[in-house]
Amino acid sequence: xxxxxxxxxxxxxxxxxxxxxxxxxxxxxxxxxxxxxxxxxxxxxxxxxxxxxxxxxxxxxxxxxxxxxxxxxxxxxxxxxxxxxxxxxxxxxxxxxxxxxxxxxxxxxxxxxxxxxxxxxxxxxxxxxxxxxxxxxxxxxxxxxxxxxxxxxxxxxxxxxxxxxxxxxxxxxxxxxxxxxxxxxxxxxxxxxxxxx
Numbered sequence: 001x002x003x004x005x006x007x008x009x010x011x012x013x014x015x016x017x018x019x020x021x022x023x024x025x026x027x028x029x030x031x032x033x034x035x036x037x038x039x040x041x042x043x044x045x046x047x048x049x050x051x052x053x054x055x056x057x058x059x060x061x062x063x064x065x066x067x068x069x070x071x072x073x074x075x076x077x078x079x080x081x082x083x084x085x086x087x088x089x090x091x092x093x094x095x096x097x098x099x100x101x102x103x104x105x106x107x108x109x110x111x112x113x114x115x116x117x118x119x120x121x122x123x124x125x126x127x128x129x130x131x132x133x134x135x136x137x138x139x140x141x142x143x144x145x146x147x148x149x150x151x152x153x154x155x156x157x158x159x160x161x162x163x164x165x166x167x168x169x170x171x172x173x174x175x176x177x178x179x180x181x182x183x184x185x186x187x188x189x190x191x192x193x194x195x196x197x
């Protein structure tokens with residue numbers, strides 16, 4: 001079993017900045033997102049990883065590359081973001097006009113992935129992580145990462161709704177003795193150059 005899982009959400013994209021749901025649409029990082037990835041790389045450079053994986057989507061791969069891991073990453077299709085179906089590219093406000101009680105974590109996405117489909121994918125991810133010894137670095141997207149975190153804690157996918165996750169954030173999944181735990185969640189302290197405190 002992996003000892004620690006370093007979980008990175010990709011840097012800023014235009015749609016993320018605008019609050020649009022970005023599932024399988026393959027859009028690049030913004031200039032800001034590139035800067036975020038570089039800062040993230042500086043934070044991670046002292047760590048060693050036994051395996052490094054990325055979603056196949058450009059925003060995740062670019063984050064890994066600008067962070068300095070271009071020669072070490074392996075593409076892992078299961079890390080791709082949730083397929084939002086007909087809600088792709090829409091904001092929460094636009095979706096709530098159609099369904100005021102919608103949440104991806106409880107209803108899934110019409111003509112996209114259901115909660116059950118994502119749960120099966122997350123179980124495959126966890127099974128593979130259990131076969132790796134040492135530290136693992138994952139580059140992916142928001143909702144699939146939140147789903148993975150929920151299942152890491154032995155919770156249902158719907159509990160992922162409680163785990164806010166910012167672009168270019170770093171989270172760390174591990175153990176409190178033998179119990180799966182968050183060791184760090186949604187940390188963006190490496191971006192403090194951009195933060196207004």
